[in-house]
Amino acid sequence: MSLAATVRKHNARLWAGVPLNGVVNWFRNPDGKARFLWVMVWGYIVWSIAPLLIAIRISFNRGKSLVEPDGWSLIWWWSNPVDSAWHRPDLHSALLQSVKLASLTMLISVPLGVAFAIALDRWRGPLPSSANFLMTMSWVTPELIIGVALFMVFSHLLRFIPFGTPAQLLGLITFEMTYPVIIVRARLLSLGRETEEAAMDLGASPMQALRRAVLPQLYPAIVASLMIVFVDSVDDFIIAAWMAGPSSSETVAMRIYNDARGSVTPALDALGCMLMVTTLSTLVVGGLVYRYLAKRTHGAEEGALSDIVASQA
Amino acid sequence: MWVLFALPFYAILAVAAGRFDPIFGTPIAVWNPLRWQLATFSFDIGQLFSRDGIFRIPAIHSLVYTFVAVVICLLIGYPVAYCVARHAGRRKGLILALLMAPFFISYLMRMLAWVNLLQTDGMVNRSLMALGVIHQPFPWLGGEPVTVIFGLVYGYIPYMILPLFGFLDLIDPRLLEAARDLGASRIRTFIRVTLPLSKTAIVSSCLIVGLPILSDYYTNDLLSGSPRTTMLANQIDNLLYAPSSGPGLGAAMVFLFMLALVPPMIWYLRLIGKEDLFEPDEGQE
Numbered sequence: 221m222s223l224a225a226t227v228r229k230h231n232a233r234l235w236a237g238v239p240l241n242g243v244v245n246w247f248r249n250p251d252g253k254a255r256f257l258w259v260m261v262w263g264y265i266v267w268s269i270a271p272l273l274i275a276i277r278i279s280f281n282r283g284k285s286l287v288e289p290d291g292w293s294l295i296w297w298w299s300n301p302v303d304s305a306w307h308r309p310d311l312h313s314a315l316l317q318s319v320k321l322a323s324l325t326m327l328i329s330v331p332l333g334v335a336f337a338i339a340l341d342r343w344r345g346p347l348p349s350s351a352n353f354l355m356t357m358s359w360v361t362p363e364l365i366i367g368v369a370l371f372m373v374f375s376h377l378l379r380f381i382p383f384g385t386p387a388q389l390l391g392l393i394t395f396e397m398t399y400p401v402i403i404v405r406a407r408l409l410s411l412g413r414e415t416e417e418a419a420m421d422l423g424a425s426p427m428q429a430l431r432r433a434v435l436p437q438l439y440p441a442i443v444a445s446l447m448i449v450f451v452d453s454v455d456d457f458i459i460a461a462w463m464a465g466p467s468s469s470e471t472v473a474m475r476i477y478n479d480a481r482g483s484v485t486p487a488l489d490a491l492g493c494m495l496m497v498t499t500l501s502t503l504v505v506g507g508l509v510y511r512y513l514a515k516r517t518h519g520a521e522e523g524a525l526s527d528i529v530a531s532q533a
Numbered sequence: 534m535w536v537l538f539a540l541p542f543y544a545i546l547a548v549a550a551g552r553f554d555p556i557f558g559t560p561i562a563v564w565n566p567l568r569w570q571l572a573t574f575s576f577d578i579g580q581l582f583s584r585d586g587i588f589r590i591p592a593i594h595s596l597v598y599t600f601v602a603v604v605i606c607l608l609i610g611y612p613v614a615y616c617v618a619r620h621a622g623r624r625k626g627l628i629l630a631l632l633m634a635p636f637f638i639s640y641l642m643r644m645l646a647w648v649n650l651l652q653t654d655g656m657v658n659r660s661l662m663a664l665g666v667i668h669q670p671f672p673w674l675g676g677e678p679v680t681v682i683f684g685l686v687y688g689y690i691p692y693m694i695l696p697l698f699g700f701l702d703l704i705d706p707r708l709l710e711a712a713r714d715l716g717a718s719r720i721r722t723f724i725r726v727t728l729p730l731s732k733t734a735i736v737s738s739c740l741i742v743g744l745p746i747l748s749d750y751y752t753n754d755l756l757s758g759s760p761r762t763t764m765l766a767n768q769i770d771n772l773l774y775a776p777s778s779g780p781g782l783g784a785a786m787v788f789l790f791m792l793a794l795v796p797p798m799i800w801y802l803r804l805i806g807k808e809d810l811f812e813p814d815e816g817q818e
Contacts, residue, residue, distance in 0.1 A: 257616035264613045265631050271646035272638060278649060287655045360798045362748030364766055368773065368787045372545050455639040457751060476641040480648045480755050492642040499637050
């Protein structure tokens with residue numbers, strides 16, 4: 221008997237009693253949309269999100285179990301005065317450090333990035349284009365290489381910058397600045413120069429035109445950049461880890477990296493969840509502000525989503 | 534700007550080709566290129582190709598795991614991106630938000646969730662045993678290549694789906710309708726029209742996922758941590774923290790590693806047609 225025939229016979233036995241034609245036809249759905257693709261899409265979404273939902277559920281456990289739901293309580297989040305994520309000194313300081321680094325990175329790198337984007341938009345010549353190329357390269361260079369490279373700089377060359385918060389900040393700012401540059405520059409290109417020229421025709425100085433005519437139209441893009449930079453740097457692991465100094469400069473991601481395998485209570489899950497809550501609330505607040513601004517500024521109806529997709533893809 | 538981007542690579546070279554302080558056991562960077570010693574580089578290259586070199590097995594692991602993980606990412610990611618781009622309709626916004634959710638959640642947190650699930654008495658083992666697939670708990674976290682590849686796929690597949698979606702979404706549906714009108718079946722339309730149109734997208738998304746997977750060490754540390762699955766990036770990470778001559782060797786390896794990755798990086802940038810990433814396409818507006 222040929223192999224194909226054997227397989228067919230085996231399959232026939234395996235599926236005996238199952239209304240196979242019905243099932244296959246339901247998946248193929250010849251007259252409508254291909255259902256098996258939808259099964260894949262939703263299967264993928266469930267697969268990508270379910271583990272996180274389970275981790276969130278476990279962080280609310282009453283007992284110490286890390287592997288199964290076990291009662292409901294806030295012990296690991298807050299109410300245990302010694303072991304909860306909020307009260308354990310190392311976990312608490314990791315959360316603060318993550319938020320501190322992300323806020324400072326956001327506040328410094330976005331204005332720099334916006335200025336850089338405007339400069340690149342106006343300025344022609346070899347210097348901006350090579351700066352551009354360097355930034356593009358840093359965008360595709362694997363983060364490990366950037367981390368190690370910065371580590372060498374701060375340990376051998378710029379010794380006056382101590383490891384810990386200062387080095388972490390410098391590293392993060394360098395890396396995160398690309399987001400505002402991409403987003404703001406895309407917006408500048410789509411805006412064109414008309415309003416600025418109109419303002420100057422009406423007697424505004426170049427600086428005034430920039431401030432009163434161009435900048436307000438950039439607000440949505442700036443808010444989107446603030447949001448992305450915060451969310452991205454709060455989750456950063458490699459740069460924060462390579463630039464870390466004393467234990468007070470440990471971030472949440474580093475805490476998870478160091479403790480995940482030896483973790484004995486769900487406090488670490490709770491800590492991770494706190495970070496997720498921070499990220500989520502940033503996105504919600506940022507999204508609302510973005511929407512408000514985009515409504516006010518004419519011609520920027522595209523969602524924040526498309527800004528983000530453009531920056532990632 | 535210049536200083537912060539160009540200097541680091543010079544620093545790596547200076548440490549890699551520098552001297553070594555025998556008393557403190559720390560490397561000394563040598564800044565004068567004329568006095569560089571290239572022994573660390575030749576040592577590293579030797580270790581990469583000799584039969585029992587310290588870089589040989591990790592390099593093989595790196596290549597095999599990355600290849601398998603990227604292929605799996607593509608096999609899952611392409612149909613998902615295709616379906617969302619072509620058939621999502623009104624729900625596109627919602628589905629896109631769900632697909633992007635992993636971007637906004639800490640990578641380490643996503644791995645921590647799996648560490649919990651994959652414990653010996655964890656939910657994965659229990660479900661598999663309940664279904665009768667396995668009869669004894671499988672030691673997922675005991676240094677299994679399967680787990681490492683699985684973790685890499687789980688971690689990086691969002692970075693595959695989003696760019697693929699971006700490209701596939703741009704394909705003009707009229708082309709596909711024309712193919713169908715001319716009598717091609719659905720599958721034939723896909724093979725003769727959609728697939729050739731998305732060839733660039735496929736290669737560039739494979740590169741954009743493959744590069745970070747190659748340089749990932751934390752996934753491996755979290756899900757395995759065993760020498761049985763050490764990848765090149767783990768070996769570099771270990772060496773840089775090791776005493777004695779480790780950092781010099783590690784730095785030399787980082788440099789070689791980077792040299793090896795430059796061609797795929799350039800290839801990627803050329804593929805997406807943006808050697809200048811900051812010059813947005815006019816067509817996308």
